[in-house]
Amino acid sequence: MFTEHTETVVTGVSLSNGRYSIGEQLGSGGSANVYRARDELLSRPVAVKLFRDEAATANDRLRQEREIRLLGELRHPGLVELYDSGSVVHRGVEHRFLVMEYIPGATLTDKLQAGPMLPRDAAALGAQVADALSFIHTRSIVHRDIKPDNMLFSDIAAFGHANLVKLSDFGIAHFVGGSRLTNTEAISGTASYLSPEQALGDTVGTETDIYSLGLVLLEAVTGRREFDGGLVEAAIARLHRDPVIPPELPAAWHPLLRSMTARKPEDRPAAHEVAASLREIWSESRVRRVRRVRARLGLVVDQGVDPRIALLLAAATAAAGLAIGVAIGIFAF
Template sequence: MTLPRSDDLAGRLLGERYELATRLGEGGMGVVYRGHDTMLRRDVAVKVFRDGATEVARTTSETHLLASLNHPALVTLYDAHLGAEEPRYLVMEYVDGPTLDERLRSGPLPRPVVARVAADLAEALHVVHQAGIVHRDVKPANVLLRAPGVAGEEFSAKLADFGIAHLVDATRLTTPGTIIGSAAYLSPEQVTGVDPRPSADIYSLGLVLLEALTGRRAFAQEGLREAVLARLSQDPVVPTEVGREWGALLTAMTARDPADRPTAMAVVDGARRLRSESTTAPTSSSATVGIPGSSATRTAVLPSETAVLPSETA
């Protein structure tokens, strides 16, 4: 059977083992359900793919990618059914918590919490990049939050959804020049349709962390054309309210030239320092920022307040 957007498989048993319950999310490639593994008696997340000739290679690629990665900040793949019999699905670790996108609807996060999220996600990206993979869609909706069970910690973060991931130097699964990703978090090079590199994920993560700190999206253009023009003509505004050290890290991560951005491990180091240091926002409205390991330095007069931006529907 082909799975259109309107189908709801809640209540169905897949593979004589996985009971599907509530729908957790939906995207262009399929629907994710909360499920229950009746054999191992644990909750799972089940991604049921929509079928189409152009998606077969991609769903198989996603399975191989997930199976090859192992890190506490990456969602673990448990099982896969990608044979001729439909529906085709993946069974993954269920994270009992909100997405970062859902959490941010209540407002910005405290700096120590953002530093924890930054360290978790940058470590995950380091593992991903070491495997020769570019995620290509780092955004709040793809960040899952889980209570860490440690006193004084609000949650830890996990990176999910490798549905549009790209293998560096591998055969493309998309047409050259195609823009892939979510408009609000695209890097400048992504909007031109060139082959993505790990530095593109660093840029997107910088935008995610900036939004987590301020509660405002740096690029709120809803249309792809508007997003392209904005990304090629301006840098994200890093307000002084985030503090000098956070400003230095975020400015480097969102440098327009990919060569000027830090590596994932440099971001991990910076985030760990920020967790251990008490930072205060400077009173001056002008700052020069930089980060070790990156040549990015930007001087700008930054506003202390900007308008609240509308949420993304894509």
């Protein structure tokens, strides 16, 4: 347990009377460090977010409590789950901590270091994030910090996806119509993904998350940030021009990205509409893949056949052809 005599936060310490053993640091944000840890009671890995309170203001503490309350109310496959919370004393100062689901995979930022994603993979990613946003938006919650760092790829395969994507970090989320707490440090750190209304310092609604997700998707398929640079530079750029959508992107992407990154909030679609559009793009890309395989193998499959069945038929046909060829070769020999 931390005590007044503990000089730094180090690995090997424990929280909640030894239940959570803290390991290596996974990341660090404006107000907290995140550590890999182990829940000794349930024998499972967890992530612990430990808030740094060296110079915490009253608003900082209020934001911490609000994040804990928000996460405690939210349960969705597309959100990192909160398991527990508590407090620990370090050098005479009380620190709040969160115990969360541990996601062993990479962030979208990590994925993009290898280059841009295929449009169909970006559509699968975006549909999952939009579903999570739809869930929180119906509860009048705005995330306000949609960016690649906050999108985690889990090792769980479900709902037709090889990896579930989880949305994390509700540190600056707020309720629509609720009191606004200024946090310039958190905002300046994510200048590339701010909506125009955020850049202007206006009141934001759920539409701001849609704009930010549009910029993330654009970055995912191009491999570059549309509005790079510092807060002022990035803010001025988005107030004077719309994002450039590459002409080589499949046609269905153009109206979607244009609407998501419309400068006026009221011109943007709702999260559930974005999810439906992206899922349609993803599905159509799978159908096109089946048609290409079918064409190569000379298959004729009805339009209404499920793409997965068509792929299985294609694989079976190819295997059968190979077996026949081997048999003919054996008998001929």
